[in-house]
Amino acid sequence: MHKARILLAASVAAIALSGTPALAERGTDGELKIIFWQAISTMNPYLSGGTKEVYGASMVIEPLARYDETGNLVPMLAAEIPTVENGGVSADLKSITWKLKPDLKWSDGTPVTADDAIFTWKYCTAPDGGCAQAAYYEGVSNVEAIDASTIKVSFSEPKPYPYSAFVGAQSPIIQAAQFKDCLGAKAPECTSANFGPIGTGPFVVKEFKPNDVVSFEANPNYRDAAKPAFATAIIKGGGDAASAARAVLETGEFDYAWNMQVEPEVLAQMMAAGKGKIEVAFGTQVERIDVNPYAVDASLGDKRSTKEAGPHPALSDPAVRKALSLAIDRDIINEAGYGDNGKPTCNILPAPDIYVSTNVDWCLKQDLDAANKLLDDAGWVKGSDGIREKNGVKLSFLYQTSTNSVRQATQALVKDMWAQIGVASELRNISANVFFGGDPASPDTFQKFYADVQMYTNNFDGTDPEKYMAGWMCDKIPSPASGWQGENIVRYCNPEYDALVKELGKTGKLEERAEIAKKLNDMLSNDVAQIPLIHRGQPSAVSATLEGVKMNAWDSELWNVADWSRKK
Structure with a gap:
């Protein structure tokens, strides 16, 4: 068997199509309330190595592909996962070609194109840019547009595992038009873009208060007209892990609390209230x-x-x-x-x-x-x-x-x-x-x-x-x-x-x-x-009134927030 086929048969196991039908029409389930006791300081994961920023941004900006709850690679903005078998990965393993889903739009209504991916690569590899996710672009020699919806990523040497650039919550695509003046040393200065990126995800940023709260509303241009079920969402930051757990498990004030680094006996006492449970993924x-x-x-x-x-x-x-x-x-x-x-x-x-x-x-x-x-x-x-x-x-x-x-x-x-x-x-x-x-x-x-x-x-x-x-x-x-x-x-x-x-x-x-x-x-x-x-x-607290959550230790825990809904 060809060496590329050996690798890709092993490393891209059970590649599946993403998406689960939502249980409600867009915006009919009111507000989704999430609490992060580590508050978000930016909505640009390229300027922070913090998990909280990566997770928060994943509601707004997306990669070509990400990992589901089982660790399998699934398409997001891409129409399918490229492999040697389907012609998306070259036989010499020196390039991978991605095809965008048709008619993708940014939340401002403009089309998503291959140029946005090219810009994202240039943004993260710009001198003095301080990109926190530069390892995702290690070995990438070029990113080019075959046409408006086709992205070719070339590598300086054969890349047996080519799923790095634009894959996973830490390597999303950002809009070239919004960030065009933010290359290199100017990246941290683009406050408006960093706090409110234009995205393709199920939500858009309505208001951002650094180290406090992020307010979202449903993306009117999201590719699935029935999603998300929630009209608005917030990620409230601050406090501590125990108070965040209590807000879901005891008081029911919030729907989801991330990163419950709390003593096991304390969590057990909280869950006795019956308002939620701890979901764990290793x-x-x-x-x-x-x-x-x-x-x-x-x-x-x-x-x-x-x-x-x-x-x-x-x-x-x-x-x-x-x-x-x-x-x-x-x-x-x-x-x-x-x-x-x-x-x-x-x-x-x-x-x-x-x-x-x-x-x-x-x-x-x-x-x-x-x-x-x-x-x-x-x-x-x-x-x-x-x-x-x-x-x-x-x-x-x-x-x-x-x-x-x-x-x-x-x-x-x-x-x-x-x-x-x-x-x-x-x-x-x-x-x-x-x-x-x-x-x-x-x-x-x-x-x-x-x-x-x-x-x-x-x-x-x-x-x-x-x-x-x-x-x-x-x-x-x-x-x-x-x-x-x-x-x-x-x-x-x-x-x-x-x-x-x-x-x-x-x-x-x-x-x-x-x-x-x-x-x-x-x-x-x-x-x-x-x-x-x-x-x-990874233990997180989930309200008993919330459904559709699939705990994911391989990507952002909010990876499928578009599919979350309120139990009827």
Whole structure:
């Protein structure tokens, strides 16, 4: 069998047509009320790596294709999924050609054309643009219009898995006419476009209040005249995860609450009210601790947390990084904060099963003796205060995360565990709206990483990890030059890693791709670029009055919001 056919038969399993008939005519079900305790700061996912921005924007702007609740690729703006068999993917694997659905319109009534896709590619790859999703366009050499409704994406080398650019909620198509003056360094300045993108999705932005609330109304030009069932929608931000859960499960004030990172026993008590339930999907989410390889002293100014600052005086030592991981009891953290919605992990890449490595399981069980020995052997000696030091450098770290009761409890547990090996921690929590907001002017974003270590969750769209693993390449590190955007938040830079990512991009057979992905995962874990903690499920609260919700761990949880309706 031709190598392209081997790959595409394996990687595009059960490609299906999207769409489920709505249960009501457009706008007859009133208002849909969604609550995100992490408030949305922009409606442009290309300017934020935050999940909240990606999910919010997915109600308005769409990709050519996305992943359904089973992880299968389904067409959105595209008429079908291109394959070698149907002629959409070239035999040499160096191009993929997409055909738009007929008569697609933007919400302002103008036609969607191939030129919009071309512009989107140029927008995300423009110099100094700071595109947060640049990994999706890795290896793309050109995007061109065969005609007004046909888009050809060419690759610099054969691309066995060509479903990257314009696929998934993190890589939607934006309107060229609206964003034409927003290329490069001008991208963050286009407030009107970034806050209210013209889209093709079931809703349009009516009003946007950053870090507060987004108000939507049904898109009058949506391609299905019967959808959405709701005339209006809101995504209210702020508060905390517990209050968001309560607003759905106890008071019934809201219909849907995303990201219920709440203690299991608290959620169980809330569900006893009978007004809603928790829906969980397991995908690729991992709660992890980033370990900063660069110096972060405030006196360094703009060089802080960049290569120009020089190596971190303590965390550049591999023995210190590994000791920090070995000292953590992941079982206790999971029991306290996640229960059945999580499980301890040493992998950055925790799913699907074919990609799961068992080569880094050394971190699964706490080993204080081994951690202490590592530090002893590396010359880190405990002082009179119990804190280890070496050459005048103390193992005392600023440990930051977003404000959340589970995360603060995890911080407290980790602080105690690290104290047992002579490591001190100063704990800091930052409002999630700010921490994940991506504002280049803020010193408190996870992209700037003005701390020694920081904790959060990340994941990726779909079931193929190539574009996700590309996010740790050297050229994806956030810096002042990129407006502090870029997927490589942890600042990992390893030429061997970069070379292996490129090898993955050239590899066709699924089993061989899985082996390379495992090696990439193992590099990150064994180098302790990050400390994986918990493979998290995605629990969200859903009102008993809402139907049509299909929990999706492979794309935006709001991926099929056009099909949601109120129970009659």
